[in-house]
Amino acid sequence: MELHHEFTVPVPVDDAWRALLDVERIAPCMPGATVDDYDGKTVTGSVKVKVGPITVTYRGTAVFEEQDDSAHRMVLIANGKETRGQGTARATVTGTLAERDGGTAVSVRTDLTVTGRPAQFGRGVMAEVGDKLVGQFAECLARRLEEPTERTEPVEPVEPVEPFRSAQPDRPVQPLQPVEPIDLLRTAGPPVAKRVAVVVATAVLALVFVRIRRRRHA
Template identity: 55%
Template structure:
């Protein structure tokens, strides 16, 4: 699936560009992400995800496959696999920066492929959660650059998105992040997962 987002950071283009190419600066701003290694343009890390009662831990790698310094554009490819075999995720992320009054406009286009349990939530929910994650990332990035808050993310299907608190290393809860309107749509699925986990645990204790 293709996701498109755009946000503005109140900082000069060169400063934002340098930050986006620095995994050690970017990773703490990604909910649930932990950086485990950096070697040139390649890096490794983990992402913790919670889907109601189910916790997932993705281990993966990423690499900047294209970096165009002259136009401030880059392409990042990343992939990961849940350690318990509950699914995979891969993405090609294209980022482009441009100067605007008061800062830098950041355009992010993501080609995302998700398998396993998170994929069952459907494109609509994943798109909505993705927008909120990018929103939080933008706010965290602006704060780390010492410039205050970024302007709200825009997408092809804009919606009201509450500000989220960036908590490095803590799992990102897809259901909680989605908010109450989306929660109503996935509540039956969450209840079914909870019941399944309960039954499995009960059988193990017999």
């Protein structure tokens, strides 16, 4: 399926371009995502998706196939596989930036292929959820771009977990915090959630029915 999203950020286009290529800086704005490693071209990490009682984790990589500084255009190819299942996700994301009224307009085109449990919700639900997630990302990115690049106030200490390996050795390593999965029911909103809930309920009933049959034949 093909998805198209647009949003604006309140900074000049060159600043927005540098920020979007700064994976360490924008990683916390990516809903459900955890970045484990980044070498300047390839991002390794995971994305968690929650549908009712079911949580699916995709692990994989995202590779910058194109970074055109003059045209402010990037192409990112991401591949992931369920850690507990056969489902897969593949996306080719093309982003272009353009100056608009002193800020930057960001256009994102995504060619997405998903197999497994989330795929059964169909293009309409996935598109609506995508709209919500891109909106959350844009709001978070705008807030981060308005923050000073260096903090002057002390930072509260956090419990360290597996460290993020930065592509920039001179940048302090930031400890990662547990990431909440993308909750499709909550993100989609009531109208869409009702349609998703029907699918989830059907899947759960089918699973229960299969288990009952297996027990009877055991």
